[in-house]
Every structure is written in C-alpha cells, then in structure tokens.
Amino acid sequence: MRIAKWKIELVNRLRDEIVKSRVVGVVGIRGIPSTQMMRIRKSLRGKAKLIVARNNLIKRALEEAAKDKKEINRLVNHVADQCGLIFTDNDAFDLYSFINKTKTKAPAKGGEKAPEDIIIYEGPTPFKPGPIVGELQKAGIPAAIEGGKIVIKKTITYVKAGEVITPEKAGVLAKLGITPITVGLELRAAYEDGVIYSTDVLAIDIDAYEKSVISCASSAFNLAMNIGYVCRETAEPLIAIAHQRAMNLAMNANIITPETVDRIIAKAYSQMLALAAQIPDALDDELRALAHAKGADAPQVEAKEEAKKDEEEKKKAEEKKVSEEEAAAGLSALFG
Secondary structure, three states, X not given: OOOOHHHHHHHHHHHHHHHHOOEEEEXXXXXXXXXXXXXXXXXXXXXXXXXXXXXHHHHHHHHHHOOOOOOHHHHHHHOOOOEEEEEEOOOHHHHHHHHHHOOEEEOOOOOOEOOOOEEEOOEEOOOOOOOHXXXXXXXXXXXXXXXXEEEEOOOEEEEOOOOEOOHHHHHHHHHOOOOOEEEOOEEEEEEEOXXXXXXXXXXXXXXXXXXXXXXXXXXXXXXXXXXXXXXXXXXXXXXXXXHHHHHHHHHHOOOOOXXXXXXXXXXXXXXXXXXXXXXXXXXXXHHHHHHHHHHHHHHHHHHHHHHHHHHHHHHHHHHHHHHHHXXXXXXXXXXX
C-alpha cells in the first residue's frame, strides 16, 4: 500500500523536532475552540512549538526518534484522544507552568464533566423581574424577587465535581455568567534527558518549594555551625568564632602572645590603678597622681565609652539591614 507523501514528510518533521528539542511533551487539545487555539499558538511564539497530527503519525515519529533519543518512545503511552506534540528548550517544569498560564475559563455547552463543584452563591443577580425568575426556579435555583431585582436566596452546589453538566444547566450557568470549564492545552507528560515526567510530578507550587529550600538551607547552616562542621559556607564564621574564643581564653589565662600582649598590659595597668585608688595611703606621689587622674577622667571616659557603644550598635544595625537586603537579593537571583 502506497503511503501518502504528506504523511512521510510530517513524520520526518516530527522526528527531527523530537531529536533536536530539549523537552518534548504530549498535550491534549480536545474542546479547544479554533479562536482559542490561535491565541495559544501566538502565546507560544519564541517559547515553544506546537504540532498537531494524527495519533498514528505521532506514535510513528516517536518510535523513529527513539533510535537517537533513548526512552522517548515511552511517550507513546500518553498519545490518545485528540493531542499534539509540544517542543521547547526550557525545562519541563517551566513548560508545565507556562501551559497552565495559557488556560482560560469558558462557559459550559452541555455534556462536559464538572472539573470541580459548581457553586451558585447567595446574592443579587443582574436580572430585572421577569420570566427568567421562573426559569431559574424551574432549574432548581432558589430565586426570588426582592427590591426590584432577582436574587438568589441561598448558596447551593449546582453541579458536583465529576458530574455531567446537562445542556439545561449549562444554559442557566451561561445566563448567570458562570464559566466552569477550563480551556487550554493539557500537558499529559513531558520528556527531558531520558526521563518521562508525569503531570503530578510537574505540578509543584514554585513559591512553596522556594520557601522550603530556603528553610532547609538555613537549618543546614545552623546545624553545621552548631556541630562545627567545616565547609565553604561555614569556614569563615567558624574561624571567627574560634578566634574570638581563643582570644577570650588567652586574656582570661593571661597567656602572652603577639595578639594579647598589649591587651594584657593594658588590663594589668588598669587593675593597678583601680587597686591604687582603694589604698591611697600606701601610694607614692607618682601613683597618687595617676590614680587621681584616672578618677577625674572616669566620668569623661564613661561618657565616651557610652557614646562609642551607641555608635557601634547603630553601625551593627545598619550592617544587619544591608546584609538582609543582600541576602534577599541573592535569593531573588537564585530563583529568578
């Protein structure tokens, strides 16, 4: 049997796109109006390419591409009903997120399954009193006339999730401006680097995932610091802590080193003057003068120390603010 030339050309085109693309996805297209499909194709420009073909041709192209791209033929299991192939050089998660953003709400025509509970809420409607109040009541909606308007008396679940929307109910929903049907491409599975990703894997909350990663990184850093685990991120702060502890130990034990000698001498000198102030009768003229000078300078020194302390606290607060801003900027850059 002779195979039509256009079929061969289409299979070859699909195979070439499959082989050269980083990510290949199978998308469902059932129920998408032509105008919506045109908008979807327009939104895909520069980001992805969509090719719709007969299922047998898509399957044949996937089998042919498997010679150059391992495991790609496993996408055949997701080729059913009305579908097409989508190609992109972005990762599979970006593709899933982008496809979801192209979806829009549309009125039901009748015969569709409700994707979720369709709820009609209590409150006024835009309708003026007329025959429509009877239509709503006949359709099972608690409608009444109040204050010159038709109102819904109480909130009801009009169609439960999974139930078929009848043409009659679809007409009522359309009149009330309720659009329960989501229209758009349905990504069934995506291939990337030898792995087939199903939609339940791709459907992650990016914001929640980002917060989780940040929390885990913070917890890991705190754990590493507390147990003294040295790595690229903890080496510098751990060394700073160890240096500070070593300095404190050396100062308290009066261990003379090039770093402590000046401080220890200053401490000893200060202690000497403090002791001299307590026993003025045992002092010679030189020590008495030094002790007197220290006592006279004490209020000024304390005032200067207090001012210096306030300045240091202010500087630390500013450094902390800058550090937090830099951290926020770094996380923003990390997650795009």
